[in-house]
Amino acid sequence: MTTNAASHDPTTHRTGAGWTLTAVAIATFMLMLDLTVVNVALADIRADFDSDFTALQWILDAYALGLAAVLLAAGSLADRIGRRRVFQAGMVVFTIASLACGLATGDPMLIAARFAQGLGGAVLFAVGPALLGHEFRGRARGQAFGVFGAVVGLAIAFGPLIGGALTEALSWRWIFLVNVPFAVLALAIGRWRMRESRDPSAPSVDWAGMASFSAALFFLVFALMRGESAGWTSVSVVGSFSASAALLVVFAVVQRRLGPAAMFDPALLRNRTFNGLSIVATLSAMSVMPALFLLISYVRNVLSYPAFASGVRFLPLTLTLFAAAVVAGMLTARAAPGPLVGLSQLLIALGLGAVLLVDESTGWTALIPAMVAIGFGMGLFNPPRAAIAIAVTTPGKAGMASGINETMQQTGMAIGVAAFGAVFHARVVAAFGETQLAAQIGDRQQEAAEAIAVGAGQQVVDAVPGFLTAAATDATRTAFITALHEVLLGAAALAALAAVVAVCTIRRGDMDESALAAPGVPVEPAPEPGPAVSAP
Template sequence: MSGADTHPGEAMSQHIDPTRPAGGRGWTLAAVCAATFMLMLDLTVVNVALPDMRGTFDASFSQLQWVLDAYALGLAVFLLTAGSLADRLGRKKVFNAGFVIFVLASLACGTAPDALFLSVARGVQGIGGAVLFAIGPALIGHEYRGRDRGRAFGIFGGVVGLAIAFGPLIGGGLTDGIGWRWIFLVNVPVGLAALAVGTARMRESRDPRARSVDWRGLMAFSAALGLLVLGFLRGEAQGWDSVPILTMFAVSVALFVVFWRVERRLGERAMFELALFRNVTFNGISAVTLLCGAATMSAIFLQISYVQNVMGFSAWDTGVRFLPLTLCLFVAAALAGGLTTRVPQRVLVGTALTLIAAGLSLVTLVDADSAWTALLPSMFGIGLGMGLFNPPRASLSIAVVEPSKAGMASGVGETFQQVGVAVGIAAFGALFQSRVTHLFAHSAAADALGPRAEEFGRAVAAGGGAEAARSVRDPALAARLEEAARTAFTDGLTEVVLACAALAVLGAIVGFAAIRTRDLHESALDTREEEPDGANGRTPYGDSAPEGVPAAVESGP
């Protein structure tokens, strides 16, 4: 619901638990950031450990891809569901339940006996992560107002970026140091500590007007989105025109229609407010979020693969070489947090996507004989853009609705992000595999392989070009094949990342054109510093306290 559609008192009409200890909002931010760091870390930390997993389980490329896809699928499918349930059942309660699921699934991942078990556990881990990811921004938005909200989301955005950027480094350190299983097992003690903080220090909140759970809408949406994402993830392996893939897409569309009809019939009892689609800013930030997720994560995944598999760096060394991206992202996120209440949001979002597009385009500086430093200009642009984008994205996702609907809105925003990541990695991964295979198979060196050229090319695309070349007995031919493999991988990288840059350009255009301050809810428009609780008759929740809440409730430092 946009700001124009709400009444002044609606922002205050949510149940608040007044028993939270003093200083609780800082602890809430810490718990949400800890959860978010683990969630985003698990999107990238696995990439550098894939070669070790392949050795442990003797897994195929398709099996390894499921380790990545299952997590992204679990995240994408349950985000909106988790956010809507949180508004109804209580955000603290659902958030802590998600933490339990995530920690137990992480333990299962770390003790997995085979690739199939690991993929299933990753899917469950994604479900727990969806709960945490969907509710986190809503919890922050509930605790902070005005410029303090901008700073809080600046910290949140920085943590998101740091997790993405530090993933290769942490994954490399754990994998090389004590084994790949610890990239999952480390979540257990960290998650338990954050769960303890959330249980003890967070305040409960929910929408008091929420009706019973919209089970029909919940099941229809989850099934529709699951089939859509699964179709994109499996399309390359099974063939985009194959019966199973076409069936998935067709049933997905049908279920989305069912979901739409159910939500229209239920009206205020629906899990999703269809009226949001009349809000230009909601549509704009949703589209930009999807485009950004698809472009950036796909490109980072391919660049990590290039540094590790083509340039031959270890997992740890790969992570170290991505530290420039980390530093740029952290600095930009810190700046963006303070700018969200001073600079028009459309300027921040549009500029962020422009920087990302520029960074992705600079991958053209890389060729087959480049040192890893040729990637630095690209890293700088991507890091600055991502850091600038994350805080306003998270803030805008809940700014278009009244606070009592924050869980639903946050779930929608995170759904668009994770669908973008899942579909982007699948689509650009498929394009990359196709282009590298084609480029290698049509190279002069591949002529000597005859009908084996296509199979060899697929091995090159999977990062095994050097290993495949060393299996050839003729040393001279092996050297030529390795050089052809390196060239095909690099050229394929350039082509696909430039396609990612085109998506980012489109995102920048949408950001500049479709994000408007007048579409935001009134609770997001107060840019004043928060005053001490009770000063001038104000509380941390607005001009009047909700029923049952004292006029002066401690809101933290």
Template sequence: MTVSDSRANAPQPEGRLSDNAVWTLVVVSVATFMLMLDLTVVNVALPDIRKSFDSSFSALQWVLDAYALGLAAILLAAGSLADRIGRKKVFDVGLVVFVIASLVCGLAQNDLTLILARFVQGLGGAILFAVGPALIGNEFHGKQRGMAFGVFGGVAGLAIAFGPLIGGGLAESAGWRWIFLINIPLTLAALAVGYTKVRESRGTTPPPVDWSGMVTFSAGLFFLVLAFMRGQADGWTSAQIIAYFVIAIVLLIVFAGLQISRPGRAMFDLTLFRNRTFNGLSIVTALCAIAVMSALFLLISYVQNVLGYSAFGAGVRLLPLTILMFVAAAASGSLVAKVAPSVIIGGSQLFITAGLACVLFVSDHSGWTALIPAMALIGIGMGMFSTPRGAFAIAVTTPDKSGMASGVNETFQQSGLAVGIAALGAYFQNRVNAAYNSTDIAAQLHDKAPGLGDVISAGGGREAAQSLPAQAAEQFQHAATSAYVSGLHHMMAVAAVIAAISAVVGVFLLRRSDLDESALANPGVPPEAAADPVRGVSAH
């Protein structure tokens, strides 16, 4: 490395940011915005996708789940690989995979192609999710790191928050395909800027790539998440689901054996499980994703399909949640160095618990304003959690393993998301069916129109009512609304209990003594630079 390269990689004085640091934050934030956007925009476009392809309810679920499944499968492998061969290099690969898959999604001619492309899009997203925080952590230190993660969390919150609004606007004005095609110019711009402005980084003495560990872990996690996602639909005791679980367990046992037998080249440092805060943050991340993401999906569906607002109108009415989430995420970045992690993380989960519980006060006759208290509390809690989670996830270990630690945390996040949508979604569907089947109109229509309970849970109650004789339509509409709200209450109650458990875990397991204090508070030379001030990194 030349002298000029060494100066370029030297830490900047406190209060001064290098151009590389600023552009790294921009590129990672743009990538994160697209990834988080794709978690929410698809929901508001599902009715249009269903009409385009005449898709079944199961196919529409797969449009959502395939993305989450792809995300969960390789997050840890991506983070570990980045620590070894270079974080920027792996990040760029993720951008290329993501943009190609987005193009295929936008041009898909049937729902099977869309589902497969969404899975590949999730694989690309997994790489970006895992490596992005590590790239930020490499460029920012001390107080500047808190600021950077504040921006990072704020952008992620902005994408989740305004996803329904952006998706609704695109779907109504340009068609649902543009919710995917919009990624293409953004990704290409991120690639161009990243190539010239983002610096390479990796572990100081990286071991050889653990290919066998990556394959066994990714495949094991794939089958484990798939089993949870399909358990309700295919039957928990069916041969197919049991086979998925057995394959997953065997692969994960083999993975653990490989990690123990060759610690010098293992992709996952098992000693991290000795860190109580690492364990606590992982558990909270998974539980929060299970509770919140499934709740958000159903709230969007409720506003759009039950209250009857358009895709764009639903996004507008979610602004109390979205704005407060963005503000809380941006503000919480400065708290990571000042407030105990148990207070920040535990407090965020209490806000979420209260918000989910507030949905229980929604009735059959409520308007959208009845959701404002719930949306406000959930938004604050999500914002408080998103930014500190990213900072704490890379502070639980040494900087040379930050990609791995970030990948582990994002694995818990996306696995929780996939399992939550599948498991709580199946519970919601079960409760809606039970509530509808107990009504008089269900008995009257059973022979003429079976399976209407599934139609209601999918948000098709209004459309189904229009296909019925006028005499039965009004009675069915009342029954459909009542059944949907009943299912919503049951699901939100379970989600609130999960969030409350998450709060308890956060309060009692997270502690500042388990974190690298220099990564959160003390400005100056990063630990890896102090250990090896002349690292082999280049400008691009």
């Protein structure tokens, strides 16, 4: 790659790398925070907007839908026209969308702004790891991705805590507005401290490929998210699956015709480590993300802790995740990648299985073994996952490779939430039907079971006559915990399968030589069009 003169200065390089890591860390924390922070504020949003259940689902789903749709397209575009430029554009979209969320006047505006947040977030998530990959090498790269992984995990774990604190102290609107000053800071860093990089040999932008693949992902994730509520055989769901399949065919035809100019490099499909990591990322997201949502719902809605208190009780997961991510950052450049990733998934599987320690009579402390194991597993997984995703190809294609891996993770999350959500719903209904209370309330049995499945069990307790209060409390807990056990055992099986795949497929020999360079070796980015911009 060509570069401007300032890029040859090692001091300049180290300074630029540090600022890049700071900007990527800020962006990543905001993105992952917005996956979980909304959950604890839904009750307040519902009270303000008089939202129905469908609207609340869309407030959650719209963000993930936008996030999943354009990850690959954003990564490929960044490789071609400049990663810093695309990162900045994504940050602008995310900032404006966050402001719109905080100022929303009703459900439609909030849902639309959440979707726009997801689109901006997808750009940041796809480009962030590629920016780090171009600034760091060897052991320094492992440390950088250790920070990246810690930030991902901390945002997920701290989401309920931060959301609860802001909602109780100020308003639910501040869970979105708090993004704005941090996003402005990241924009300033990107403008004046981040170096540009891109693939100078990249062909022109593959707009047809980007459009067809993004639309295919949109319809796929939409169908997965809406299948349970709309019905898997409904016109909208079947039509979305069909549209996704047709658009994927169009994408394949476009890529074949374009050859070297295509946005997707088919050579990656011949890399065993890349394929293995993609499978592991999908299975891991399918298992752990639905589990976290259900565990948050259990503490918040079944044990009836307030929002902030619920977040405090997830500190065992938060602290162990942070510690493990720091360790993983040091191990990423040293340890064999397959066993390291495999260990992370095994720990997640053990943690999910440890939920069996919870029963109708236990308090939140029964979750501590599960939280500790899940936290260590997630912390060990995120740094090597992000580092390996870009290590299997040349630096010029890092954005595309990162985008594919993030796409697999987000798609896995959508599949997991849809599939395990459907199973959980069905098992709650079945378990509640076997309780004595179900027979006593007669025609209201189905309505009560539906309420328990969505975390509104207290409404069931409040609705029954006083002499049935104790029975209603027992029945709601029994139904929820029975379903929780069954679903999380299924999730544990997926995590265990991911561990086996990781050990059997991921190997250092499949990585590009640039990923194995000695730490501190400067990377020479291509100059951006117009005046050269370098770190001072």
